[in-house]
Structures are given as C-alpha cells and as structure tokens.
Amino acid sequence: MFDMSEWITNNARLVVAVMIIVSAVVAAGIPMVERSTSLDQFQTDADEADALEYADENFSSGTTDTTSAQVIVKDDDVLDTETLISMLEYERALRTNETVNETLVENDSVRSVANLVATAAIRDERAGELQTRERELAGTEAALADALDSLADDQNASIRSAFEAVDAKTSVNLTEEDYELFADAVENRRGETDGNTTTNGNTTATAQSETRAGTWNVTTRILDEEYARLSENRSDLANLDPTLGDQIEELRSLNDSEVETLAADVLAGNSSQSARALAFMPNYYEPGSATTNATLLVVTQETPGGSFAPGDAPDEIEDSQVAMTDLAPDDDSMSVLVYGDGIVSTEIMDSMVDSVLLVGPLAVAFVLLVLVGVYRDPLDILLGLLGIALVLVWTFGAMGWFDIAFSQPFIVVLVLLIGLSIDYGLHVVMRYREARESGETPPSRAMATALGSVGVALVYVTATTVIGFLSNLTSPLAVFRELGIVSAIGIVATLLVFGLFVPALKIELDKLLERRGIDRVKPAVGTGGGPVNYLLDTGATLAAKAPYVVIAIALLVSAAGAYGATDIDASFEQSDFLAEDPDDWLKELPGPIAPGTYTAETAIDTLDRDFVRQDTTATILVKGNVTDPATLDRLDTARANASDMSATETYADGEVAVTDPITVMNRVAADNESFNRTLAAADTDGDGVPDRNVTAVYDELYRVAPAEAADVSHRDDGEYRAVQMVVTVDSSVDDGTVRKQMEWVAADTDGKDVSAIATGDVIVNQITADQLAETALLSLVVALLSVLVVLVAAYRVTEGSASLGVVTIVPVAFTLTWVLGTMALLDIPFNIVTGMITGLTIGLGVDYSLHVSERFNQELADAETVVAALHETVTGTGGALLSSAATTASGFVVLLVAILPFLQSFGLITALTIVFAFLASVFVLPSLLVVWARFVEHDTITERFDTVTTAERTGK
Secondary structure: OOOHHHHHHHOHHHHHHHHHHHHHHHHOOHHHOOEOOOHHHHOOOOHHHHHHHHHHHHOOOOOOOEEEEEEEEEOOOOOOHHHHHHHHHHHHHHHHOHHHHOOEOOOOOEEEHHHHHHHHHHHHHHHHHHHHHHHHHHHHHHHHHHHHHHHHHOOOOOHHHHHHHHHHHOOOOOOHHHHHHHHHHHHHHHHHHHHOEOOOOOEOHHHHHHHHHHHHHHHHHHOHHHHHHHHHHHHHHHOOOOOHHHHHHHHHHOOHHHHHHHHHHHOOOOOHHHHHHHOOOOOOOOOOOOOOOEEEEEEEEEOOOOOOOOOOOOHHHHHHHHHHHHOOOOOOOOEEEEEOHHHHHHHHHHHHHHHHHHHHHHHHHHHHHHHHHHHOOHHHHHHHHHHHHHHHHHHHHHHHHOOOOEOOOHHHHHHHHHHHHHHHHHHHHHHHHHHOOOOOOOHHHHHHHHHHHHHHHHHHHHHHHHHHHHHHHHOOOHHHHHHHHHHHHHHHHHHHHHHHHHHHHHHHHHHHHHHOOOOOOOOOOOOOOOHHHHHHHHHHHHHHHOHHHHHHHHHHHHHHHHHHHOOOOEOOOHHHHOOOOOOHHHHOOOHHHOOOOOOHHHHHHHHHHHOOOOOOEEEEEEEEOOOOHHHHHHHHHHHHHHHOOOOEOEOOOOOEOEEOHHHHHHHHHHHOHHHHHHHHHHOOOOOOOOOOOHHHHHHHHHHHOHHHHHHHEEEEOOEEEEEEEEEEEOOOOOHHHHHHHHHHHHHHHOOOOEEEEEEOHHHHHHHHHHHHHHHHHHHHHHHHHHHHHHHHHHHHHHOOOHHHHHHHHHHHHHHHHHHHHHHHHOOOOEOOOHHHHHHHHHHHHHHHHHHHHHHHHHHHOOOOOHHHHHHHHHHHHHHHHHHHHHHHHHHHHHHHHOOOHHHHHHHHHHHHHHHHHHHHHHHHHHHHHHHHHHHOOOHHHHHHHHOOOHHHHOOO
16 A cells, blocks of 8 residues: 655655745746735625725716825814914925825815815905995095086086096096096086076976986996906905915914904804815814814825725825825924825735734744744754745745735735644654654654654644635635635645655755764653643543543533624724834834834724714615606605714714705705706795706706716716715714615615615625624534534544544534634624634644544554553643644734734734634543543443553543
C-alpha cells in the first residue's frame, strides 16, 4: 500500500524543488492583486438595492453628478464676529486652493451661516441706501415741481437760476438735457397760465389739476433714468450674491452687537432665509439665539465620471477633501472637522495600509516571542516563519490569479492563516521531536512517523476547516463568498507548505547539520513533566474520575451560551469600516508602523448626534403612472403619515425634512408667478395638490425650475417614468425601525397603476445586516452538518467507528455556543467580519478536537488502559495544542490594538474562540472519549476501562 509520508521523506529534495517552482508560479499573481475601498462590494442583491441604484442614476439635482463635504465648525461661539469672519476666510482659502477649486460646482459651491449673515448685512445696508436714494429722488422731484410752479407764476423769474438752485441742493446729477425738459415745461406752463386765467385772475380747478399732472409728468421724465436704476437695484437686491471679499469687509465694518442682532434675525425661523440658515445649525440650537458652539459649512463638488459607490470616491474628490482638512485655520479661531465621501475613501484605504503595517509586525513579534519559548531552536523558528511567508505568498498569488480585490475584511484572513500556519507547524515539529526523543531515530524515519501520525489529522483538519469556510458560499453577500474562497485556498496552501515543504526542508537541513556534528534532537512540549504536563493531564484525570460531571457542566454552560446567542444583533454601517483615531502612544511608534490621524468616525458621530444629516435619507421610489392625480393624492397622504413617524427628521424650526413632487411644486409656486398660475389652475379643490393636467404641471415645473424638478421626478423622452419622496432620517432611530416605517409609507403610496418601494442607504444597510445574520446561521448549519458527515464517513472507513466522528464534533458545538454567548455578553454584533465567526469556530474547533481524537485512537492500540491512552494524548498532542493555542491566540490578540473597531472585536472574539476550542478539546473531549470508550462495541476497551487502577485514575 502506498505510504505518502514515506514517499515525502524519501524524496525530500524533489518535494522542496517542486514546491519552490509552484510557489514561483503562484507568486506571479501577487502584482495583479488590486485594493478595494468601495463599500459596493458589500452590496446586497435585494430589490431595494436595485431601486436605490435606479434612484441614484435617474434623479439628479443638475446636469452633473455631485457630492458634498460637510465641514463641522466648532468654537465657543460660532456666531460671533471673529468666528464668522474666520469661516468666510476659510471659504476663500477653499476657493483659491487649486486642488479644491477645480472640483467645486459653478454656483453655490460653498454655503454656510456666515454667508447668510454677511449677505443679510450687505442687503440691509444696500436696502437702506436704496431707501435713502428713493427719498432723495422724491425730494428732488418735489423741489423741481415747486420750482416749476413758482416759475409759472412769475413770468420774469430766471429759469436757469431756479434749476441750478435745485441742482445745488440734490445729490441727483441733473444734466443739460434735464434743464431743457424743465425749461420747456416752464414755458408751456407760462403759456397755459395766460390762457386759463379767469376774470378775477385765478385759474380754474380743472386747470390747476391738469397743470399739476403735467408738472409731475415732467419731473418724472427728468428723473426717469434714476427711478429705473433704483428699480433695477431693488431687483438685484433680491438676488444679491456678494463676493467673499465684500462679505468679509462687511462683517469687519460691524460691531459685535450689530453682528449679534443680524445673526439672531437670520436664524429667527420666520422666513425662507431662516429655513435655509437653520439647516446649518445643530439640533439643540434655539431659533433666534445669537450664540451656539457648532455649525455646518457645506461644500458641493462635481464628481468626474458620474456617481460612485460609498468608499470609492474619485482621486480628485479624495485629494480635495484631504486638502479641505489641511486648509483649516491653525490660529485657534475655530476647529474644523471635514466629512465626505472623499475622506471616507481615503481613510478606508489608509486604514488598510496602516492596519497591515501596525498589526503585521506586532503579530510577528508576538508569534516570534511564543515560538522562541516553544521551539527554543533558531532553525525551527526560521522554518516556521518561512512557512508562514510562503502561505501568504500562495494566498495573495491566488487572489491575483482569481481577480479578487483585497479589502479590509481580508486582513482577518491573513491573521487567521498566520495562526493556522503556526498550528500546523507545531503539530508536525512536536510529533517529529517525539519520534526522535531517543536520539536513535534518523530524521527521515522520524519525519515519516510524524507525518504518518499527525498527517491524517492535518488532512482531516484541512478538509473540515475548508468546509467551514466554504460554507460562506451560501451567503447572499458576494464579499463573504470571496472570503470563504480565499480562506479555503489559504488553508489548503497551509497544508501543502507545512505538510510537504517544511517537513522536507527540515529533513535535509537536520541531516546536513548532524553530518557536521550539530545535535538536532530537541524535546517536545509537554513530554518532560513539570507544570505544563500536570496542567494538560488534568483533562485525563477529570475524565477518569468524573466524566459525566464534566459533560454536564459543559452542557449547562453551552445552554447558557445558546440562550445568549439569541440576543446577538447584526450591524452594517459605513462607520463599521472607519478607523478610530489611534491613541497617542500608537502614533509615536517608529517609522512606517505608526498610524496616521483619522477623523471621519468622529465626524460621523458628531453629525449623527448634533445635526440633521442631509446624506442620511430614505427614498420612496414610485414607478408607473405617476401623472395620475390619484398617485399624487396618495403621495400627499403618505407624506403626512411620514411626518408623524419617529424615523423622520425635523429641522430646528420644526419643519419636517421630507421632499417630494408636491413640496417642490408648492415651494416653486411661492417664488414663481407663472408656475403658481399653472398649479392653481390644476388644483381645483385648493389643497395644494394638482388634480388635473398633472403632465402640464410637471412640464411647467421643468421649464421654470429644472433642477428642482429633476430632484423628484424622472422624465425620459418626454414621458414621466417615476417620482420619489426623500425622507431625511433621524440617525438616533435604529435601522430596523426606519425600514419598517418607510415600508409603511411605501404601502400608503402603492396603487393600481404604480408600484412603490422603500429604499435608501439606511434600508439597504439594514437588509445587508439581516443577511449577515443569515450568513452566520447558514454557515453554522452547513458547516456543522458537512463536517459531521465528513468525520463520520472518514472514521467509519478508516477506523470502523462512525461514532468517533460524532464524539469529535460535540466539543466543537460546545465551543460554538460558548463563543456566541460571549459575543452576546460583550455586545459584539455580527458585522462584515464577525459574521464569519461561526464558520471560523467550527474550522478551528475541529482542528483542536481532531488532533486529540486521532491521537487517542492511535494510543488505544498500544495502551494498556483508556486512561493511559488519554494521558499520552493530552500530554503529547495537548502540548502541541497548548503551544498552538498560545501562538494563534496571541496573533489575534494583537488585533486589539488595530485602528479598525471591527478588527478589534474580531481579534478578541477569535482569540477567545481559540481558548475555548483548546479548553473543550483538552478538558471536555477526554471525558467524552472515556464515555465513548465505555459504550463503544469493543470489549477489550471496556475491560481496560473497568480495570483502571487508582494510580492510573490519578494519572501517576
């Protein structure tokens, strides 16, 4: 019969050569690996996601796609003169910076309360100037009229002198043309006076009236250009858009009291201007107050190439928003915190790099420290590190060849493979050392024994762990399927490297060194007595004395864990992927491993807590016959219902943050007389909702306000295909409640000829979170059942005992409940990484259990008693398991210093998973094996168990 272990050891050089060649081929794929920051990779395939994509593509506020950066400005009082001027100077810095300026939209690119206050000040000043001018024109007109009347009565008075007297007293520039008009009017009046004089020398009342009308007509003609200019200036005043320089100079010209009065007036909440201003204010701001400690500055940017997925902003947007942070004033006049898609993309990418650079060296340092303590041999340590490097090369190479992009969750896979590599290496090396303990067994024979012993277990472990991770193929999320595939590839690579390459290379190196007189016989952990030996032997002792008590305790703890697991939530938020700003001591680490500064997470928390986030919305997408008046009636009812829901946000002035075709129509009608007439004609019952000629109303809306119309309606080839209602969501309300309430709103809108669906990032994220929980449950069921079938079949074929496969899987089930219970206890949700924990637990748990069961089954063949077999198992294989658990757990514990929260929680829970798996395999599984040995149909084993002596029971 072909013996694989013998072939490997007899052809060690060939194995090493082939592995090097194959590794080189696989490594060629590494340069093809791309990095991805796009959160679109976590997108679900649900109908709501398709609806969101439709809305993003077909509703637009302009001809180009845009994105916004929200700049949080903080100071003791952001409405005082100094801070308002600092905000305007910051805006000017943004506009003059080339990197930022080239991305800004053409109009209203930067908006803030400072603009509104400064503009209001300039408008008030100019309004006062216009009023003064109007009074001056009226006075001049009256003076000209009086002079004309006086000259008409006095035929000898000098017209020139009278005109110049008026000109000298007015600021109006009277011209020679004006004099000629005036003189002609005087001559005409003098002639008319002669002809209309009565016998007693008085003019008739009719003549007086006509004379006065003629006088005003002349004076009006003289001042016609001045009045026209005044009217034009008033019209310009309504659309005043002063330059930033004018705004800054205006505020500098005012005293603090004047600015305070202006700010309170602008933010009083009693006008459309106030509504615009209050959108920049925190939710705790009292309208009309002249002081508060925070406000928003909004920067609108064009996005080259159209819309993009969250986390995948174009380079121009990333660079510009980073520049916005760098341009913040450094004179303590105010603090600035920038949040936008560019910042998010930048920080996701930076956090991946920083996490690898930070966690990688620390993980290697911890693992190296443990390996030094376990191996105590430089060559074995170097071989272990070489093996780890080769496993990672294979994994990255496979990702390149299979076109799988590297993103944040794959950091976990790297740490996992490092841990498994150490695990595999320890089992092979420790079993090899046991085989060479006497010093008489040559390296090839010892390695053949080691591979023959643990090789089967490693193959079983690989198969079952691969099954555990491939169970993620049942996930509805593509990224989980990719994670499962990459993990499976990495685990197979681990078996090949530590089952072929490292053993073959170790044989050749040990032979070479021994030929040079260097002793290569090293002790295995747990075989030489001492505290470790006694600790490991506890499981065998407890199994001998009270196996049923151990099992009962394990069952009780597992029941508690299973109950707690029912309370685990699922989470999928953009903030899950954003790094927390690292502690100062991490930033002070040397060189490239020191992480940078991260602000997006803080910005999100601040926006969620203190502001109405314009980017957190739910959308009711309505498709079908949207020009039917009944559709608008249902939409009006739905909006009223949405206004009363807890998920709907309210602005500081009490206005509900809902936008739909009806609100847009009413807002445009208030400012545009033409559209107001169109809407009024279509609204026969006066409720503000068109009930006839809806298509004509939409057409007129597009004509007079195309940007506003495109926000809420989709028109294609002249046909209206869809409309949408956008609800700004209260970020303090959980996503599940938002989804449920928005589905109610959609149901109110749904009708015979239209379909309505609730969508938006909040709703799609909630669906993704539900699918994360579904992934965890499916992975659990599929992996557990698959591994059970494999182990039962394998042990039935190889050992003739299917029940041993069942016994081996029981501690894994225990471990799983303990892990889930701990997650519930620590309030750790299922997220994009911890969602893999069920498959991971089964994979790691089977690893530890299989080694114990396989070793126990081998020891039974030669041991005199069951307890003796257990003793050899837990002190031999248990020592390797302890070393493996220590190194692997250490590697994951390092994730606690990671700058990504989900890596921290995953590192903690995975380290606990390893500890639980070790405890279950060394302290619970022995009791299960004793019971199995008692009831299995092998009389000799039963007899051996029944004849266990007191000494054997104590493990002595």
